[in-house]
Amino acid sequence: MTPGTNHHEMFENLRLELRRGSLVLAVLAALRREQYGYTLRKTLEEQGMAIDEGTLYPLLRRLESQGLLLSEWREEEKRNKRFYRLSADGKMILKQLLAEWQSINSSLDGMVKG
């Protein structure tokens, strides 16, 4: 393995780690508007937060089991789909997480610029 490849791999791993931490926030924020799994994935991708299916669908179920999301099977375009939206708890948590994220962001800004 060359030093260049090593560096690239290391960066990729750290990048993924960084993004993984913000995925829950992105999903909760995107689900302020009701969506089903596939459209949510597309929305996130369009917003620059691409997430693979294998991560997103289990994450949605986990957030629902934690009471942060509500889901409902409903017919759309002649097919039953499971739509997710934020629960009351989810809205509260999202608000707190956003505040936390903004605080981290400004701290980092201060450190990087200072």
Add this chain to the structure above:
Amino acid sequence: MELLERYLRSVKFFLPRREQDDILRELSENILSQMEDKAAELGRPLNESEQAAILKQHGHPFVVASRFRNAPVQYLIGPVVFPFYWFVLKIIFWIGLGVCALNSIVLLSGGEPVRQLLHGLLAFGHVALPVFGWVTFLFAVQGFFIAKFHLVDKLDRRWDPRSLPAVATPQRKARRSESIFGLIAGTVYIAWLLAVPYYPYLIFGPAASALRLAPEWHRFYLPVVVLAIAGWAQAVVSLIRPEWTSLPSVTRLVSNVVALVILRSILKANSYVFVFVADSPKGARYETVAQIANISILCTLASVALGLSIAVIIQAWQCLKEIREWIRKRGNPLPSRIS
């Protein structure tokens, strides 16, 4: 969509039974939506390769299903228990191997064929594997209860920094003079051992013209030489690496246990020296000397065996203390002084 059905059926196999239908229904809808989107983009139905590409993107059925599992325990040996589990396995492995090696030495000194020795070593695998299996099972059960009752979280909440072990005293080093003395003494001893078969004078002195060692000794000659070489090698290592303080204790313990095993076999012998010129007048004179020598050797060997037994008990205790110390250090990896 036969490919999709096959895919979903494979995923279903690995899913938790209670949630199978719900997960598959949702997964199926999402994949179908994705396929429809792709078909709309291409303006035609997807062929098999295109469908396969989408399914491949979702991942192997086993991987996909594993991500939907939310059980608290998804591994046999959890990360908390793993270091202890690994440590116990290693201890069992080395003890088992040591016992097996001892057994082999006894067989070798008893003149058993090499085939039987190999058979004895292979038997180690037959005994070790079930033991490893049971150890794994016990640790898995322990890990399960630790996860189920959140014992680590409870421990984390209750622990008190004041209960941490005391700072380790600075590491003792093996004395250089001791190592050098061991090296010189070992070299002389090995040279003497190697020369004895050719120069009986080195044992019997002037009586060498009439006395010889009994044939029983020949069976134990090789193990005794091996032991002497092992002791010499330990002195070399202690000289080069004086900080490896556990090595002398361990090697001394192992050597003494092996020596005890050899002594046990030697003590069973009827005589230790004999007069090889018995028919001559000189031989008759030496018969008494041989009898006295036999009694003296028996008493000496019995005393050595007693001494070695006591030494083995003390060294085993010392080794246990060092193992405990090592475990304690692993639990408290901070340096003794933080500057």
